[in-house]
Amino acid sequence: MSRxxxxxxxxxxxxxxxxxxxxxxxxxxxxxxxxxxxIPFITRQFIxxxxxxRLLNDQQFWQATLFTILFALLSVCLEMIFxxxxxxxxxxKFHLRGVMRGIAxxxxxxxxxxxxxxxxxxxxxxxxxxxxxxxxxxxPSVNWLGSSLGAFTALILADVWRxxxxxxxIILAGLxxxxxDILDQAQVDGANMFRRFFKITVPMIKPIIIVALLFxxxxxxxxxxxxYVITGGGPGGATISLSLYGxxxxxxxxxxxxxxxxxxxxxIAFIFAMIYIKIGKFRSR
Amino acid sequence: MTWKxxxxxxxxxxxxxxxxxxxxxxxxxxxxxxxxxxxWEKLVGEFTESxxxxxxxxxxxxxTDQRRQGLIIPLKAKKTDPDVFxxxxxxxxxxxxxxxxxxxxxxxxxxxxxxGNFFESIITQVDQHNGELIALPVYNDCGLxxxxxxxxxxxxxxxxxTWQELIESAVIIQEKERSMxxxxxxxxxxxxxxxxxxxxxxxxxxxxxxRIVNKSGDLxxxxxxxxxxxxxxxxxxxxxxxxxxxxxxxxxxxxVRLFFETGNALYERNWPYAWSxxxxxxxxxxxxxxxxxxxxxxxxxxxxxxxxxxxxxxRFSDKKEEALALVAFILSYDIQKRLALDLGWNPGRRDLxxxxxxxxxxxxxxxxxxxxEHAVARPNLPYYTQVSEIIQKHINAILATRSKTxxxxxxxxxxxxxxxxxxxx
Numbered sequence: 001m002s003r004x005x006x007x008x009x010x011x012x013x014x015x016x017x018x019x020x021x022x023x024x025x026x027x028x029x030x031x032x033x034x035x036x037x038x039i040p041f042i043t044r045q046f047i048x049x050x051x052x053x054r055l056l057n058d059q060q061f062w063q064a065t066l067f068t069i070l071f072a073l074l075s076v077c078l079e080m081i082f083x084x085x086x087x088x089x090x091x092x093k094f095h096l097r098g099v100m101r102g103i104a105x106x107x108x109x110x111x112x113x114x115x116x117x118x119x120x121x122x123x124x125x126x127x128x129x130x131x132x133x134x135x136x137x138x139x140p141s142v143n144w145l146g147s148s149l150g151a152f153t154a155l156i157l158a159d160v161w162r163x164x165x166x167x168x169x170i171i172l173a174g175l176x177x178x179x180x181d182i183l184d185q186a187q188v189d190g191a192n193m194f195r196r197f198f199k200i201t202v203p204m205i206k207p208i209i210i211v212a213l214l215f216x217x218x219x220x221x222x223x224x225x226x227x228y229v230i231t232g233g234g235p236g237g238a239t240i241s242l243s244l245y246g247x248x249x250x251x252x253x254x255x256x257x258x259x260x261x262x263x264x265x266x267x268i269a270f271i272f273a274m275i276y277i278k279i280g281k282f283r284s285r
Numbered sequence: 286m287t288w289k290x291x292x293x294x295x296x297x298x299x300x301x302x303x304x305x306x307x308x309x310x311x312x313x314x315x316x317x318x319x320x321x322x323x324x325w326e327k328l329v330g331e332f333t334e335s336x337x338x339x340x341x342x343x344x345x346x347x348x349t350d351q352r353r354q355g356l357i358i359p360l361k362a363k364k365t366d367p368d369v370f371x372x373x374x375x376x377x378x379x380x381x382x383x384x385x386x387x388x389x390x391x392x393x394x395x396x397x398x399x400x401g402n403f404f405e406s407i408i409t410q411v412d413q414h415n416g417e418l419i420a421l422p423v424y425n426d427c428g429l430x431x432x433x434x435x436x437x438x439x440x441x442x443x444x445x446x447t448w449q450e451l452i453e454s455a456v457i458i459q460e461k462e463r464s465m466x467x468x469x470x471x472x473x474x475x476x477x478x479x480x481x482x483x484x485x486x487x488x489x490x491x492x493x494x495x496r497i498v499n500k501s502g503d504l505x506x507x508x509x510x511x512x513x514x515x516x517x518x519x520x521x522x523x524x525x526x527x528x529x530x531x532x533x534x535x536x537x538x539x540x541v542r543l544f545f546e547t548g549n550a551l552y553e554r555n556w557p558y559a560w561s562x563x564x565x566x567x568x569x570x571x572x573x574x575x576x577x578x579x580x581x582x583x584x585x586x587x588x589x590x591x592x593x594x595x596x597x598x599x600r601f602s603d604k605k606e607e608a609l610a611l612v613a614f615i616l617s618y619d620i621q622k623r624l625a626l627d628l629g630w631n632p633g634r635r636d637l638x639x640x641x642x643x644x645x646x647x648x649x650x651x652x653x654x655x656x657x658e659h660a661v662a663r664p665n666l667p668y669y670t671q672v673s674e675i676i677q678k679h680i681n682a683i684l685a686t687r688s689k690t691x692x693x694x695x696x697x698x699x700x701x702x703x704x705x706x707x708x709x710x
Contacts, residue, residue, distance in 0.1 A: 039708060040361050040383035041667040054707070059700075060678070125531030126468065126544070145534040146685055234478030235533060236682025251350055252670040253357055253379065254708075 027266070034259035041253075051260035060237060061261065064245040069268065071152070071241065072220035075159040079216055080209070082160065083167025088197075090168065091175045101172075108165040116229035119158040123230070148238035151231045155239060158226055163219070167212050174208030175201065210280035217276070218269045242268075309603035311338060313611060314367035316345025316352040324628055332614050338607045343367050360385045360599060368602035369611050371423060371594045374411055374662065375480075375669055380597065381414035382667035387598040387605060388417040389612065397613040402636045407591060410662035419597060421616055422633030424624070426592030427656045428488050428579055431545060431553040431563065435573040436462070448492065448517060448580045451552060455527040458551050466549065471527030473541045474554035476518070478681040481537055483663060483673050484590040485554060486680050489514040491661045494585030497676070498664045504705070506676075506698040507691070510584070515683055515690050522684060533684035546570055554579065556592060560649050561629055576649050578656045591660040593633070668708040675700045 034052070037045040055061050090101050107115065122129040123144040131141040145151045178201055186196050202209070224243040227233060233240040242265045249258030315325045322344055329340045343366070345352045356370055360383070372380060380386050392398045400408055403422060412420045430451075432444060440458050445451040455471025462469040475481035487497065495510025505511065521528040529536070529544075536544075538555060542562060545553035548569050553559070563574045578587045596615055598608045614620060616633065624630040625643050631653050637643055638654040664672060679697040682688045688696075 039668075040357070040385070041379060042708065057703075125529065125535060126549075143530045143534060146530060148687065151534075231534075232478050233678075234681050235685035236478065236687045237678035238682075238687070248670070248674055251353065252668060253361070253383075254668075254671075 030259045030262055030266075033255055034257075034263050036256045038256040038259075039252075039254050047256070051257050052264075054257065055260055055264065060240065061245065061264075063237065064240045064242050065264070065268070067152070067239060068221055068223065068242045068265070071155065071159075071223060072217055072272075075156050075163075075220050076213065076216045078156065078160045079164050079167050080213065082164045083212070084171050086164060086168035087171035087175055090172055104168060105165045107162050108169075110162075112162060112225045113229055115162050116158060116226045119154070119161070119226075120230045123154050145231055146235060148235065151235060151239045155223075155226055155230060158230060159220065159223070162226075163216060167216060170208060170212040170215075171205065174205035177208075178204050207280060210276050214273055214276045217272050221265065221269050221272070309365060310341045311604040311607045311611065312341045312343050312366040312368050314343040314345050314356065314370040316347060316355075316371075318347060321628055324624075328615075328620060328623075329611075332611060336610060336614070338610060340611065341366070349373055356380075360601070363601045365599075365601055365603040367599065368604050368608045369596065369598055372420060372597055374422075374426075374591055374593050374595060375673075377411050377420050377595055377597070378414075378665045378669060379667040381419050385600055386414070386419040387600045387602060387608070388419060389421060389598070389609070390418050392609055392613055393418060397609075398616060402634050404635050404657050404660070406658065406660050407633075407662075410591070410660070410665065412595060420595040421612070422593055423596045423615060423621075424594045424630040425633055425653075425657055425660075426556050426558075426631065427589035427653070427660050428484060428554055429557060429560075429589065429652065429656055430577050430579045431555060431559060432575045432577065433548075433551050433570065433573050434575040436551055437575075444575065444577055445552075445580050448489075448582055451580050452521070452525055452527065455551055456525055459527055462551075468549045470529050470544075470550050471525075472521060472552040472554075473528060473536065473544045473550045474532065475538060475541055476522075476528070476532035476536050476681070476684050477534060477540075478677050479537060480673060480677070482677050482680055484592070486514070486518070486676065487590045487661055487663060488554070488579050488588045489518055491588030492579065492581045492585045493517075494582075497672075498666075504698055504701055506701065507694045511694055512690055515680060515694065518680070519684055519686070519690065523686065533681055545574075557631055557649070557653055558629070576652050578652065578659060587656075587659045588661050589656040589659050591657075591662045593631075595633075668704055671704045671708070672701050675704070 035046060035048055037047045037050070086104060090097065090104060094100075110118075125131060125141060125143050125146075128144070130144060134141060143150070144154050182200055183196055186200055191199065222243050223241045224247070227239055227241050227244050231239045233244055242261060246258045246261035246265065249255075249261065313325075313329055315322055317325075326342050326344075329342050332338070333340055345355050353373065353376055356367070356372070356376075359366065360380070377386075389398075393400055398421070400418065404425070407422055407425065408418075412418055412422070430445075434444075436458055437444065437454070440454070440461065442454040442458070443450075445454060451472065459469055459471040475485050490496065490511060493510040493514045495508055495514055496505055499505040499508075522530065522532050538559075541553055541555055542559045544550050545555075545559075546563055546568050560576055562568065564571050579589060581587045596612055598605070598612060602608050618634065618637065621632045621634050621637055622640060622643065625632050625637060626646055629647070631650070632638065632643070635654075635657075638650055643650055663669060666672060675697050679688070679693040679700075683690050683693045
């Protein structure tokens with residue numbers, strides 16, 4: 001080995017060690033766990049894919065998967081739309097822009113459990129803010145979290161409120177890389193606002209959009225705190241997310257099955273990531 | 286050069302990580318509210334002083350689920366610490382079936398403890414496994430009925446002893462009180478999708494003479510008693526409307542307690558902890574609240590779901606004798622009395638319910654004693670958590686009118702059966 005190569009290895013070593021300790025080891029450890037029947041009160045057994053076969057016949061698992069994917073798709077869609085609008089506004093020059101940018105970030109800066117607790121209080125039936133508004137308008141109170149649709153919508157709303165600023169900040173960074181003169185030129189040529197946005201801005205910030213999408217989707221698929229705090233999975237198990245479902249098995253001590261649920265979530269997130277990367281055509285760059 | 290430095294660095298880290306060979310120590314793990322943990326630390330200090338046995342005090346979090354995980358992980362790895370710990374009553378079966386608990390029978394054999402001083406129903410339902418004593422109650426808990434004695438008096442009703450009486454009085458009083466307080470409801474209880482729902486369900490069920498698991502050990506989720514009990518829960522919300530619509534979405538212990546405490550309810554189902562809060566000076570209902578056992582039906586007796594914390598010793602303990610001494614200390618008459626008087630913990634020992642000082646400080650203790658004699662334990666299964674999840678989900682769906690009673694109970698039974706097959710060796 002030449003001296004240069006040796007040194008290269010030395011410099012790469014910390015990264016390799018870090019990645020293997022904190023990423024590869026846990027991931028492969030979980031895959032390995034998911035192949036075992038690993039319950040404290042039963043003899044430990046290697047059962048290959050039996051945990052996954054059990055998943056296939058588990059109604060609650062399918063419901064949790066459906067809920068998680070729907071939740072991620074819908075909330076990310078809304079966050080992208082609102083986030084982009086917010087970013088466009090914050091990118092314009094106006095009085096107190098710096099202050100506004102700071103304020104817009106507040107929901108993201110609040111710890112998610114605290115935010116979730118605030119939303120739980122808004123939705124509360126007896127003294128929640130939402131019902132108080134209805135009552136002052138003379139409309140009878142609604143039990144927001146009482147139906148599956150109501151609970152689902154409530155969770156989406158809370159998530160959109162919390163993470164729109166995150167999307168906005170990323171997109172804003174992208175918007176600042178768009179050269180002003182191109183936009184001015186297009187304006188002179190008679191392109192209206194929408195045409196300028198879709199034909200110039202969007203293609204130029206596409207990589208940034210993909211990054212925001214990627215971050216947000218993976219994050220939304222892992223939703224736990226919001227559900228845990230606001231609905232606890234209710235009513236009647238309608239809002240149990242995959243991470244909440246897996247967590248419940250870890251509590252019982254069924255580590256194998258819990259790991260299988262986690263791996264499924266990992267695979268779903270991975271598929272989404274691959275799709276985005278394909279759309280973003282990162283490879284050709 | 287750099288290569289060597291990094292190698293040394295890595296070796297150092299590995300050494301630090303692998304260096305945990307220590308002398309055996311007695312470790313005691315306790316969690317809970319901060320004041321409780323502090324109190325325990327003080328007690329353990331006194332134990333060390335009197336017995337000269339050094340104890341490492343392991344502070345656990347307040348959250349019950351986290352406390353459980355904090356014990357499962359070391360026990361599963363057969364770690365020698367913690368040696369002594371407190372378990373929620375519903376973990377005992379799992380810990381025992383996993384063969385993690387040391388027998389406490391030596392304490393009885395050596396005359397350090399007498400199981401006759403404890404509630405027999407609790408010992409037989411929870412603390413015995415394959416004929417061995419594996420845990421003992423430190424703190425007992427169970428469901429109770431709180432009522433507003435001023436309102437019952439005002440409308441000439443007596444304290445209900447049956448669910449029928451409770452519903453009838455609640456419907457009438459609610460209607461009359463509504464003219465003054467539109468927020469008023471007859472009866473509040475815990476119906477959100479969480480463990481508390483199973484506790485409430487079990488009380489409704491047992492007072493209808495039903496069980497989740499019947500005496501021969503078979504599942505009886507779809508029995509007539511089950512259907513009647515669940516229908517009664519549903520009717521309280523949707524037919525008689527004596528329980529608020531958010532019963533099945535938001536009502537947990539604290540929500541129920543606050544609802545009752547602000548004067549918005551006639552009856553409340555809650556745990557004993559609510560008593561001292563309802564009767565403190567700042568409480569709007571402080572002098573107007575009464576306490577009794579939960580109602581029965583003409584088919585079944587009063588019932589109270591058993592909660593509370595039990596003490597056990599790890600089978601992997603490296604200080605078994607010292608651990609037994611600590612358990613005997615915790616369960617001694619004096620310490621149990623102090624826990625009752627200073628922390629308001631309802632003693633695990635039955636003989637304390639006759640103690641003069643405790644009766645003076647805690648006048649409600651006689652009601653509690655009566656309730657503990659009617660205590661019903663949740664199914665004593667190592668995979669109880671999973672069974673509970675299924676019950677929570679389906680009962681909650683019935684209360685939310687998302688599914689029909691019989692269908693949901695049938696589905697619950699099927700799902701539980703699958704769990705039983707899965708986890709039964």
